[in-house]
Amino acid sequence: MINAVGREIPEEILKKTGKEPFKGAYVYDNYEYTKAAPKARTMMDPKRSKLVENIHDVLVKCGIKDGMTISFHHHFREGDYVVNMVMEEIHNMGIKGITICASSLGKANDPIVPYIEDGTIVGIQSSGVRGKIGEAISTGKLQDLAIMRSHGGRVRAIESGEVRIDIAFIGAPTCDEYGNMRANGGKSDCGVLSYAMVDAQYADKVVAITDCLVPFPNIPASISMINVDYVCVVDEIGNPAKIATGAAKPTTDVRKIMMADYCTQFVINTPYFKNGFSYQTGVGGASIASTISLGKIMEERGIKMGLGLGGITTPMCDLLAKGLIDKIVDTQDFDMGAIESIKSNPNHIEISASEYADPFNKGAYVNKLDFVILASLEVDVNFNCNVVVGSDGMITGAQGGHPDTAAGAKCTIVIAPLLQGRIPAICTNVTTVTTPGETVDVVITDYGIAINPRRQDLIECMKGVNLPFCTIEELRDKAYAIVGEPDPVQFGDRVVGIIEGRDGTIMDVVHEIKQYEFKD
Amino acid sequence: MEVKKAAVAGTLESSDAQVTVEPGNGSIELSIESSVIHQFGKQIRKTVLETLDRLDVKDAKVNVVDKGALDCTLKARVECAVYRSNDITENLPWGGVIK
Numbered sequence: 055m056i057n058a059v060g061r062e063i064p065e066e067i068l069k070k071t072g073k074e075p076f077k078g079a080y081v082y083d084n085y086e087y088t089k090a091a092p093k094a095r096t097m098m099d100p101k102r103s104k105l106v107e108n109i110h111d112v113l114v115k116c117g118i119k120d121g122m123t124i125s126f127h128h129h130f131r132e133g134d135y136v137v138n139m140v141m142e143e144i145h146n147m148g149i150k151g152i153t154i155c156a157s158s159l160g161k162a163n164d165p166i167v168p169y170i171e172d173g174t175i176v177g178i179q180s181s182g183v184r185g186k187i188g189e190a191i192s193t194g195k196l197q198d199l200a201i202m203r204s205h206g207g208r209v210r211a212i213e214s215g216e217v218r219i220d221i222a223f224i225g226a227p228t229c230d231e232y233g234n235m236r237a238n239g240g241k242s243d244c245g246v247l248s249y250a251m252v253d254a255q256y257a258d259k260v261v262a263i264t265d266c267l268v269p270f271p272n273i274p275a276s277i278s279m280i281n282v283d284y285v286c287v288v289d290e291i292g293n294p295a296k297i298a299t300g301a302a303k304p305t306t307d308v309r310k311i312m313m314a315d316y317c318t319q320f321v322i323n324t325p326y327f328k329n330g331f332s333y334q335t336g337v338g339g340a341s342i343a344s345t346i347s348l349g350k351i352m353e354e355r356g357i358k359m360g361l362g363l364g365g366i367t368t369p370m371c372d373l374l375a376k377g378l379i380d381k382i383v384d385t386q387d388f389d390m391g392a393i394e395s396i397k398s399n400p401n402h403i404e405i406s407a408s409e410y411a412d413p414f415n416k417g418a419y420v421n422k423l424d425f426v427i428l429a430s431l432e433v434d435v436n437f438n439c440n441v442v443v444g445s446d447g448m449i450t451g452a453q454g455g456h457p458d459t460a461a462g463a464k465c466t467i468v469i470a471p472l473l474q475g476r477i478p479a480i481c482t483n484v485t486t487v488t489t490p491g492e493t494v495d496v497v498i499t500d501y502g503i504a505i506n507p508r509r510q511d512l513i514e515c516m517k518g519v520n521l522p523f524c525t526i527e528e529l530r531d532k533a534y535a536i537v538g539e540p541d542p543v544q545f546g547d548r549v550v551g552i553i554e555g556r557d558g559t560i561m562d563v564v565h566e567i568k569q570y571e572f573k574d
Numbered sequence: 575m576e577v578k579k580a581a582v583a584g585t586l587e588s589s590d591a592q593v594t595v596e597p598g599n600g601s602i603e604l605s606i607e608s609s610v611i612h613q614f615g616k617q618i619r620k621t622v623l624e625t626l627d628r629l630d631v632k633d634a635k636v637n638v639v640d641k642g643a644l645d646c647t648l649k650a651r652v653e654c655a656v657y658r659s660n661d662i663t664e665n666l667p668w669g670g671v672i673k
Contacts, residue, residue: 446612475589475642476610537644540613570611572619 059438059487061562067549071199074559079461079493082413082557090215093258095283104285105231109143109263112286113221116259118144121151122220123177125257127250128158129225129386130242133296136225136263138165139288145174153177153198155217157208157249157407158452161185162296170195179217181205182442182452191550192448194566200449200551202442202488202564205249205385206411206418206458207556212256214414216558222257224250224277225291229264233282234275237404238397240266242292245366245387245396247276251406254281265291276404301368301391304346305339309500313469314343316498316521317427322351323519324512326424326464330360330380334420334459335427337367337388340469344427345369352378363410363419364426364455366402371395374402383419385410385455411458413556420455420462428456430468432484435526437491437506439468440484442553445477447543447567449551453488457556460493465512472499478533478540480526485543487562488553501532544568575656577634583654584643591643593622593651595659598633602626608640621645625652629671649673 055063057075068075097104106112124144126137137156142165144152150173154166158181167186169175176197181204183191191200203211211217226235227243237247242265254260254277262277262285305311317340321327333348335341346369352358353376362370362382368391373379375395382402387393396402411420420426430439431451439460444450460466470479480499495512497504504526505513516523545565553562577595584592591608606618618640625648626636634656640648653672657663666672 446610476614476644477642538614538617540610541616543612570615572615 057560059490059561060436061487063560063563064549067552067560067563071552071560076490076555076559076561079490087214087414089213090218090256092256103231104233104282106284106286109140109286109288110147112261112284113143113147115284116221116261118147118149118221120149123153123155123218125219125222125253126154126156127224127247127253128156128160129237129244129247129249130292130297132160132162133242133293134160134162134225135290135292136223137163140223141166141169141175145169150174151176153179155179155219157181157205158454159183159187163187173197179203180452181208181454182449184450188449192564192567194548194550196550199549200564201554202453202551203554204411204453204457204556205407205455206413206420207554207558209252209408209412210414210556210558212252214558219253219257221259221261222250222253223261223263224253226262226264226277227291228266228268228272229262229285230268230270230272231285232270233262233279233285234270234272235262235264235277236272237276238393239268240264242290242294242297243393244297245393246384246404248385248405248410249407251277252408259283261286263288263291265289298387298390298393301389302342305343307339309471310340311343313340313471313498313500314347316503317344317467317469318347318351319519319521320467320496320498320503320516321348321425324465324515327357329357331424332361332363332422333359333425334362334364334423334463335370336429337365338429341427341429342367342369344469345373349373349378361422363423364459366392368392371399371402374399411455413458418462420458423459423463425465425467426459426463428460428466428468430470430479433468433470433480433494433497434484434491435482435530437494437497437526438484438487439489439494440486441488443486443564445485445540447485447545449564453553457489457493460489461556465496466494467496467498468494469498472501472529472533473537476537478530478537480529480533481540482530483542486553486564490561497526497529499529502529504529544570575629575631575660577631577656577659579659581655581658583658584651586639586641588641589643589647591638591640591648591651593655594637595655596635598635600633602632603635604638606638606640610640610642617645618648621648622652625649628673629653629656631656
């Protein structure tokens, strides 16, 4: 069946998953449903301890068995040790058929690939995967379908009961013996524990894993003891050098700086740029440069940002410190500056992934965004974006909050250099759709800027603005004139993964990658 | 032109291609490895074969390791490798057989 973004979703996949094809970004507005609830076990005897000696014992106490679903968060990013340490123990115990439901997985988790190959792990549900796990999925090594969900979509899947978590393993930079977890004050600080909050509320068993046990009570807690079954102390939960890097140096790449300047000029010429506006941006060079250049204009004109949202970097915290932002609400910290800011600035506040982006709660922050500045691997002439599958067909990225913020923001801007080497970012058809074009308003490249024709209001207010506007087709044609028209990737028949829409429908499927063959 | 001995042109840097030519066994034997093989494999092969044809090379083993080079780069690397295999590094026929 062809879905609303023109993608063929095979009938067998619809049947196997019980899901519907994607029908539109706001079709599920006002939808009524009943939330799932976890199985809980009481704690009445004050003499009983939650402390467990090691990962093996905690797995035994939680009743680990074949076929379970276990969950992790990715706040330790490329410095994460928790996923690998738990999976190694599960593997050593001979357990099979595990599904991992993680908020994301990165290259740090490459060591679990052998457990995919030997059937310890059969399912992966994540925002995305990079490195060797992506290769393993794309080459057909995972037994079940991989499911890629946005950050908001993951919360929806858990609270609607679509996925049931048997055991949640939550790495905590500090924790007390009763399970109160905080993201700061230890040796592996990650700033916030936003993505793990839904796991703590909805998993049957919740295990805190820490390398810094602190005196009771460890408050104010990101995750409260009321949801925690066991506490396990290990030597190291992560590599601090890779959890948070120093602030990225502002880019000196003139191409990125030019695109950032285009972006800032666009933003300040919209009606949304006024006192109290809300804004989110990513961690890429052009995004950070646009935050810096926007900050200068805010300062000149005396316009303050009311709300800064999202994954946070140092340049946003600098604007907060200067009094140019009223509140930052934070779901993830990308560098040391952001972590220091949330420790010390009372206007820098931790929120849950549900508050951030969940389409199935009663109102998330993304719905309040004026602007979101995003990147994309590919954008097609219908403004559909691909942030998960590389142009070579290999799974190599993550949805993150891309579809959530695009759907929520009044003005969604995607910045992409027209060409990455020989690969055109603007193309006729993206390899895989992750974010529907109806939610993407503007595409900024180094060769020109295209406004989505659905946004006649934005086209109207840019009349007379001195920026290189053109159509998205013109951008594609410019790209193809330089590099040639790319052939579509040669995929195999087997579907290895699905890209889930934030409402739980199927946005697209990912096929197994095939060895390239010259045809003729 | 005849490929008289093994010769190399180009690098393995991003957006470049490394082209190796060797004397052949009576025909063109072409192998291509590319970071963009799925999207541009056909075009790379076409460009390399056309360039060899223009230089009148009929008998060679040609190996291309491509890192996303544009067609103009591929042509230049093939031309350079073929001329190097003939020890010709000066007085190249610019505007003639070298486009």
